[in-house]
Amino acid sequence: AQTVTQSQPEMSVQEAETVTLSCTYDTSESNYYLFWYKQPPSRQMILVIRQEAYKQQNATENRFSVNFQKAAKSFSLKISDSQLGDTAMYFCAFMKPTSGSRLTFGEGTQLTVNP
Amino acid sequence: GAVVSQHPSRVICKSGTSVKIECRSLDFQATTMFWYRQFPKKSLMLMATSNEGSKATYEQGVEKDKFLINHASLTLSTLTVTSAHPEDSSFYICSARSSGRVEGNEQFFGPGTRLTVL
Numbered sequence: 001a002q003t004v005t006q007s008q009p010e011m012s013v014q015e016a017e018t019v020t021l022s023c024t025y026d027t028s029e030s031n032y033y034l035f036w037y038k039q040p041p042s043r044q045m046i047l048v049i050r051q052e053a054y055k056q057q058n059a060t061e062n063r064f065s066v067n068f069q070k071a072a073k074s075f076s077l078k079i080s081d082s083q084l085g086d087t088a089m090y091f092c093a094f095m096k097p098t099s100g101s102r103l104t105f106g107e108g109t110q111l112t113v114n115p
Numbered sequence: 116g117a118v119v120s121q122h123p124s125r126v127i128c129k130s131g132t133s134v135k136i137e138c139r140s141l142d143f144q145a146t147t148m149f150w151y152r153q154f155p156k157k158s159l160m161l162m163a164t165s166n167e168g169s170k171a172t173y174e175q176g177v178e179k180d181k182f183l184i185n186h187a188s189l190t191l192s193t194l195t196v197t198s199a200h201p202e203d204s205s206f207y208i209c210s211a212r213s214s215g216r217v218e219g220n221e222q223f224f225g226p227g228t229r230l231t232v233l
Contacts, residue, residue: 100147
């Protein structure tokens with residue numbers, strides 16, 4: 001079974017600065033997807049970024065980028081130029097394509113952006 | 116596009132009654148829908164996976180007779196909490212996977228339903 005670990009329950013950052021959230025996972029699969037989801041106080045789950053394991057290039061979406069280290073089974077999220085609206089719970093998630101799109105979530109990291 | 120709605124957003128019921136939560140994919144057909152439960156400041160816990168026209172697959176430890184799931188159409192899945200007890204109080208979230216969207220196998224999430232059992 002796959003496991004996803006987020007070792008930082010809480011983090012804070014000053015507005016406009018950069019912060020990195022950590023995520024590690026354990027799997028014996030070679031083909032899989034990794035995701036970062038954001039859950040703001042409204043509790044609506046929002047997809048931030050996705051990474052296909054077979055792609056070596058790290059995914060980027062505007063201010064959000066990942067550092068995907070397949071051998072180390074690490075998938076960290078970097079948020080640049082942090083904004084107050086980035087304050088949310090962030091979940092790292094793993095999906096095996098053959099699992100019918102079942103997601104395995106990490107425990108989450110509560111990020112607070114301070115003005 | 117890819118909007119998922121849930122109804123109701125909040126519900127309060129008395130212990131012993133049943134509550135139905137609806138999950139709808141508004142602009143796509145969802146062959147697979149998922150139901151999650153989330154406790155405050157905790158992660159999402161998958162309860163069950165439902166495929167249109169077939170019985171739901173429940174995760175270990177989830178009582179299928181208590182949490183009835185019906186996925187009768189490609190746009191609607193329902194979760195019925197039967198004989199609700201205060202310990203069933205939680206935030207329930209559904210998500211849907213499109214039959215037509217295979218890029219990244221993305222799930223689209225509903226806004227959630229807060230259930231309070233008195």
